[in-house]
Amino acid sequence: MGASIHLGSKGLSIAEALELLRLTMPPAQRSLSWWCDMDYALAAAHLIDLSITGEIDTDIDTVTRRGISRTNMASTAALATLGRYGGIVRTDVVIEDIVSRIGDLRAGILATLQRNEAIRVRGEKVAWGFLQQQVDIANAREVALLKESLIGLIEGDALPSPEEAALISVLQASGIIADVLGVASPRPWLDRHRSRIQMLHRMDLVGQTVSATINGVRGRLHAYVLGAQPETGGKSTRSGALWEWRVFWPAEDSVTLPEALPLIGRGHDAGEEVNADIYLFLSGKRDNIKFRGKGLKVKPVIEAFDEFCAFGASGKVGFPVRAETLSGIFPRFNEVRVKLRTRDQMLSALSATGYRPGMIEVHKTRRQYNAILGVKIELAQIKVSGRMFHSLCLESKFLTALRVLSRHIAISGGIVGGYSEFLERVSLSRG
Known part of the structure; x- marks a missing residue:
């Protein structure tokens, strides 16, 4: 030897x-x-x-x-x-x-x-x-x-x-x-x-x-x-639920993808997508909430497990709307007996009931790929409050697939969490 x-x-x-x-x-x-x-x-x-x-x-x-x-x-x-x-x-x-x-x-x-x-x-x-x-x-x-x-x-x-x-x-x-x-x-x-x-x-x-x-x-x-389902890698949490795992890095940091996510030579599976959204984040909540048009687009969390979230189907809510009808999204609105006619009125009601709401605009350019077992990979470049970040998201209806693939990514100085957690952190840290 x-x-x-x-x-x-x-x-x-x-x-x-x-x-x-x-x-x-x-x-x-x-x-x-x-x-x-x-x-x-x-x-x-x-x-x-x-x-x-x-x-x-x-x-x-x-x-x-x-x-x-x-x-x-x-x-x-x-x-x-x-x-x-x-x-x-x-x-x-x-x-x-x-x-x-x-x-x-x-x-x-x-x-x-x-x-x-x-x-x-x-x-x-x-x-x-x-x-x-x-x-x-x-x-x-x-x-x-x-x-x-x-x-x-x-x-x-x-x-x-x-x-x-x-x-x-x-x-x-x-x-x-x-x-x-x-x-x-x-x-x-x-x-x-x-x-x-x-x-x-x-x-x-x-x-x-x-x-x-x-x-x-x-x-x-x-x-x-x-071994439960060899072709899919595990059981779905429930019908329609999708698990997500996300991590964000400052744009000045390069991100090395591991061998478990082999993307070289494949090309992205869909065209590059560019969009801008205004996110609503509330301390302690992991739901994905955006302001769209005259209302909200809400992707609710069904279950959270460590760094992973299972989301239900997206829904839309328009203004005006009675506050108690939003109690499925904001449980504290059970005791609010008013009609919310505007975004500002809803933000005031959130504050009055003990939430700490914040809004922030996010500009995102993303590419999507397919990994093993139907896992979708999103690579993105986002701009928040004048700062640039790289973002990686894994999405699947099978939690085990995400647990195995996500742990191979070297986090280093990255921030692991959903958009709500990440945007709250960015908002609190900006000068």
């Missing part, structure tokens, strides 16, 4: 090695299940790396921070979770939290690999400041040698290093070991070497703990969600 590709304190971390192995896999259309398996494997590798460097301790059920700090950007995902919960957290909670922002972790790992000249990363322009990530392996032969070494350990009887045992353990737990190592005839190979793989897996105590959790979490996801 090449000297620069070994594992351990003077070589690659477990997570870095896993990413290099993934990047050498043949390009193909990736399913949600495939991305989920890779995401959970990377989360497990991240935890094992932190344990090896002494930053955390793990037991059967929990992860504990030891207080040792490093400056490596890729090591912050789990530590941030532990910090939020007092330093001791259930292992499954930590893993799910790492996976929920796997894009930021993966971006940090790729940046480290690029600094160490193991890979070359470039961005190809898609639209405005959106770039498609392109990664090349600097020395594919060295990665091939790493694969050969791992295969040799599995097929032979030599003792692995702790790092090699940990990497094999992670690959085994995530169900992707044969695919990542690129062996011929994966199923017969796994059948022949299953006992040896299990023996190597048991040699790594931290890997065993993390892997047991990974198996449970991943198993439930595949059994109840990904």
Whole structure:
């Protein structure tokens, strides 16, 4: 094996090695299940790396921070979770939290690999400041040698290093070991070497703990969600509901799209659309409300889940209108017994009932694309209060598809949230 590709304190971390192995896999259309398996494997590798460097301790059920700090950007995902919960957290909670922002972790790992000249990363322009990530392996032969070494350990009887045992353990737990190592005839190979793989897996105590959790979490996801409707990736929340996930960045920041959103060479699926709208936002409400003509256009939130919103069908309301008829949109209007004849009267009624309404004009130019499983992608350039932003929106009737794809996006300095939350934040921050 090449000297620069070994594992351990003077070589690659477990997570870095896993990413290099993934990047050498043949390009193909990736399913949600495939991305989920890779995401959970990377989360497990991240935890094992932190344990090896002494930053955390793990037991059967929990992860504990030891207080040792490093400056490596890729090591912050789990530590941030532990910090939020007092330093001791259930292992499954930590893993799910790492996976929920796997894009930021993966971006940090790729940046480290690029600094160490193991890979070359470039961005190809898609639209405005959106770039498609392109990664090349600097020395594919060295990665091939790493694969050969791992295969040799599995097929032979030599003792692995702790790092090699940990990497094999992670690959085994995530169900992707044969695919990542690129062996011929994966199923017969796994059948022949299953006992040896299990023996190597048991040699790594931290890997065993993390892997047991990974198996449970991943198993439930595949059994109840990904496996429920293979062609669609999950069940619809209810008829007519659409889930959305949005993020906004200042226009001066470039945005790198991950491999899970491959848009290069496809062209946008519809013509570029330009529009201007006046949005109504109210603190604490996530409904999408615009002033249109002499009335309102309302897209109500049916359910909100973390960074995701399920919206019902849009409806229109014209003036004049009795306030109580708007109580489905503004519940506090149940006690308002007047007819609202104008926009200004409605704003006054909102203020009188304790809402904090605001209005702001948004100019948007957008392009739409189709991703896997019917997910729609909107890339946009918007102007708000004289400031320019880039915006990315994922939309689908299947929440699981959005959860998997959105977590691959490295947020960095972006603002995650719907238009109402974003516009309130912009309005409060303008000078």
